[in-house]
Amino acid sequence: MRQVGGMVWLGWLIAGPTAWAGAFSVAYGLHGLGCELGWPALDVGPLSLQRMAIALPSLAAILLCLVLLSRVKATLGPEAGLPRLGLWIGLIATLYTMAPVLVATSC
């Protein structure tokens, strides 16, 4: 917190879970939209458009968490501990809750 302001530190702290929340919300929204628009019937390579659309926000969240994890120490120095835990929470939560995208029937 000496290196960055308090609000910035709080931003880092919630970055991981926020990434998960964003991916979760967008995936749920796209799921409804895809079912309405018939995306499960459209294939994009090995996956349906539906699965692809739902998986993309999750992948984005995972990538974001990984990038931030690689930079958290350099940015926050000795205050990086809690934000790092937050990023791991975001990463694991995204992986775990979005895993069903690969297997469950969609609509």
Place this chain on the structure above:
Amino acid sequence: MSPPDVTAIPANPPRRALPLHRELDRVWRNGPGLWGQVTSVSHTTLGLRFMATAFVFFGIGGLLAMLIRAQLATPQSAFLDTALYNQIFTMHGSIMMFLFAIPMLEGLAMYLLPKMLGTRDLAFPRLSALGYWCYLLGGTILIAALLAGVAPADGWFMYTPLSGKTYSPGINADVWLLGVTFVEISALAAAIELMVSILRLRAPGMKLTQMPLFAWYILGTAAMMLAGFPPLILGSVLLEMERAFGWPFFDPERGGDPLLWQHLFWLFGHPEVYIIFLPAAGVLSTVIPVLCRTTIVGYGAIVAAILGMVFLSFGLWVHHMFTVGIPHLALAFFSAASMLVAVPTAVQIFAWIGTMWRGRPELKLPMLYILGFFFTFVMGGLTGVMLAVVPFNWQAHDTAFVTAHLHYVLIGGFVFPMLAGVTWWMPLMSGRRRIKGLGEAAFWLILIGFHGTFFLMHLTGLMGMPRRIPTYADNPEWMWLNLSSSFFGFVMTIGFALFTIDLILQAGFGKRSVRDPWQAPSLDWAMALPPPNYNFASLPGVELQKEGAGGAMLKLARGEGLLPGAPRGRREILVTSVGTARLEHVALLPFNTALPLVLALAICAFVLLMLAGFYALAPVALIPVTGLIWAWARRAVASVDAAPVEVAPGLLLPVHPEGGTTLTQSGLRCLLFADGTFFASLLFGLAFLSLVSPGPPLPAWGADQKVLLSALAGLSLLVTGGLGARWALGRVESGRPAGAALFGWVIVNLVALVALAALAAGLPDPTRHAGDAVRAALVAYVGLHITIAVLFSAFALDLARRGELAHGRAGALRNGWLWQGYTLAAAALATAALWAQEAAL
């Protein structure tokens, strides 16, 4: 001016404690008599009052529970008729949730936080008082309805269509929708109050990463309340609009969907479980280490667990709707999240067990309740994981198993820790010791009574008994379990009655307690018992915080901390920075006033007019509400520059933040966050009704060129208004007159309102289809915000006219600019949403 180094602040010279106390007491105490209590804005008074009132409602809710158990004791009881039974179980749940649990946690947090954080009061004392009066008046409306036989009767989650006009034609459902929404003003007020206080009022040098865990828990709770309550308030508003004006948000025949209500309700309802649990866990994390004579194990892991729970708990709401026919993939998302949330809960449980393992636990009364918590809550958590598994959920849904689970979680996770907390802090609150023996007896009766009642209910549920049925003549095999549950229910009630008697005896007749009777290190014990309204005669700097309650107590009382006494006759506190708690400025808090009560009465008048069906008259009640809010804001404005204050030898702090963020601005940001959640929920409703709802398709709007032009004109005017506000702010900060710019800002906002009215006039009849109703709701939302923007700009103009806007005292203008920006963003999003809805047709 660079901020002072908080580690190098010299101590103030010691003074005699008694004159210092008298000086502070003159400024901070409540007025005499009943009027003094009514006008008090002290966090100590209001915190205690919140808790006492919550206990009264707990008693009423408990009484209703006993009526339910009496009815269910035998298969065909004629004790209550079905209509009354419905009212009673609905009110039992509603009271326990909205009138007991939430206000109880608010009261405890209000009472304790300033003491733990080393300050004298919360950031917005009048807001605390307003919240209390809204809570009391809203609760009174609900109880009065019960006594009059018109209480809500559709279950505490008020599912549509049962709660719609067709199946609930009386005012019963309106009582719930309006009464609970009225009460929730207090929840939002408390959330803003607590969040700003934690972030901005910590003692100098108390970094976020070092503050008491209780504050972390309340910070998480406050954030959840800001995000969780708006969907409920939105759902209530929409359902009331449907009932009052026929806007068919939930009517499937006109494009609405009852499932929208379920989504909005559980978007609030599931996080609500954690909103209740987190403060209780905060109590546990505070009490357990002291009673085990050690420090908490895993501070960082607990903070991370709080963080995880705050977020994950918003990804579970659909597990209350697993049986409504949701696609497998969505079920899987929410099932996974429901199971995952057990992890941060377990982290805390293991941290507490680790703390007990490392220390030397003392089996005092609060520890008994803590052990009761472990035993009960772990069982509730495990049945929660069972219910998170979709196939099991399908079997157990809406049975007594769910009732048993939720009571294990809520009583185990909230009531037991709160009872531990009350017994823990009673010496602080009352200044007296308890009478030995009675509390222990109460504990055992409550524990045995609870498990006897609800463990058996799991079995009743697994045998297939549905929730909320008044009789079960065809299933005599359920009788013995029900009879036993009823018997133990009465045992539990006797336990709670004994607990109450114990408290009354302690407060009235207990021997005077020594200071810091538990030898706790936290600052809440570094004060006289019971604490004066100002908490500390001087505020703890870094060194005194390190000394803990025992070491700091006397020095603080002798004025050796910061900002000693009240020599200027003002209520002064220190404002610090968010992260490291650097000293920023001195804030002046308001004196006691009846304004919160009068404002709450004015809001109550609006609620009652709506309840009585005087819809045309109800908006008239908003005129005094607006006037009182204006008067409220006027009193918050410093009309002249105040001299800097010496908080320690040679250390002067400004009274106005020099261009920094005021407490009010922090509060407004919190409010806008909640407002944004409300708006996002409305957009979710629009998307849900457009994409998922199976009802008849939305007829074409027929939006013509004129409507589009009105929308674009309105947006352009809002942009212009924002630029005008920024221009005015620049002029004020540089000491130049800003009257013309402010006048222009008012006019532009007024014209934007006219443009919106033109757009509204072109809308189709909102009773035609749910899609039309959502359109109208979006336009009404934007209209309300532009109206408030007009008031912000007019207020700033009024200040300028009086010469009260100046460099360092332009907070009102900054707030107005912030509001204008939010309004513009909301208007732009609403326009885009309307366009998307039209384009999809």
